[in-house]
Amino acid sequence: ETGVTQTPRHLVMGMTNKKSLKCEQHLGHNAMYWYKQSAKKPLELMFVYSLEERVENNSVPSRFSPECPNSSHLFLHLHTLQPEDSALYLCASSQEGWNLLYNEQFFGPGTRLTVL
Amino acid sequence: SQKIEQNSEALNIQEGKTATLTCNYTNYSPAYLQWYRQDPGRGPVFLLLIRENEKEKRKERLKVTFDTTLKQSLFHITASQPADSATYLCALSLEGGGNKLTFGTGTQLKVEL
Numbered sequence: 499e500t501g502v503t504q505t506p507r508h509l510v511m512g513m514t515n516k517k518s519l520k521c522e523q524h525l526g527h528n529a530m531y532w533y534k535q536s537a538k539k540p541l542e543l544m545f546v547y548s549l550e551e552r553v554e555n556n557s558v559p560s561r562f563s564p565e566c567p568n569s570s571h572l573f574l575h576l577h578t579l580q581p582e583d584s585a586l587y588l589c590a591s592s593q594e595g596w597n598l599l600y601n602e603q604f605f606g607p608g609t610r611l612t613v614l
Numbered sequence: 615s616q617k618i619e620q621n622s623e624a625l626n627i628q629e630g631k632t633a634t635l636t637c638n639y640t641n642y643s644p645a646y647l648q649w650y651r652q653d654p655g656r657g658p659v660f661l662l663l664i665r666e667n668e669k670e671k672r673k674e675r676l677k678v679t680f681d682t683t684l685k686q687s688l689f690h691i692t693a694s695q696p697a698d699s700a701t702y703l704c705a706l707s708l709e710g711g712g713n714k715l716t717f718g719t720g721t722q723l724k725v726e727l
Contacts, residue, residue, distance in 0.1 A: 539719065540703075540719045541658075588658075601663070601707065602648065602663060603658075603715065604660070605659070606657050607655075607656055607657050610655070
């Protein structure tokens with residue numbers, strides 16, 4: 499596998515369920531991100547992990563819980579979600595460093611989440 | 615507050631013409647600006663990056679300009695093709711903000727035969 503992969507691609511869950519989204523990057527990057535993309539709204543940065551340490555959470559509700567066990571894997575644990583949490587959840591990775599010329603982010607295909 | 619604006623309405627152009635997309639921002643002093651392409655049901659794909667001290671960047675049929683006085687970036691696709699149809703996102707990074715990107719809502723481009 500190459501690039502950034504996400505599983506599952508589609509997820510339907512009830513408000514009382516607990517589920518997890520998984521992201522894996524095969525690029526050797528040292529930073530990973532979770533974004534939420536809702537219709538007609540810009541990508542919203544949820545969490546940033548740099549060198550496996552969370553550095554940004556942007557006031558995301560506690561019903562979203564990230565986990566980054568190593569630099570290649572990122573999880574988003576979901577529990578007691580609301581219908582308004584239905585969206586496309588995107589994972590991305592990048593390489594951080596002081597002397598890099600580019601800071602582009604590589605995105606996965608996303609997980610389309612529907613909360614009933 | 616910081617704000618990024620892109621054309622909210624879809625842009626329809628004829629094949630072979632040049633498409634020009636606009637990204638305006640307020641209350642920012644970005645270190646650099648990026649453009650991404652996003653197809654339906656897919657994640658964004660990086661296209662070009664331009665730094666605050668650069669006026670213009672080119673890559674094949676793509677050209678990006680960056681005017682920090684006007685607080686505006688223009689994204690051009692020359693000799694457009696139906697395969698260029700997609701949503702184009704601009705994203706800004708704040709100086710000292712590391713890799714944190716703030717995205718615009720995107721502009722949908724449709725290239726017609």
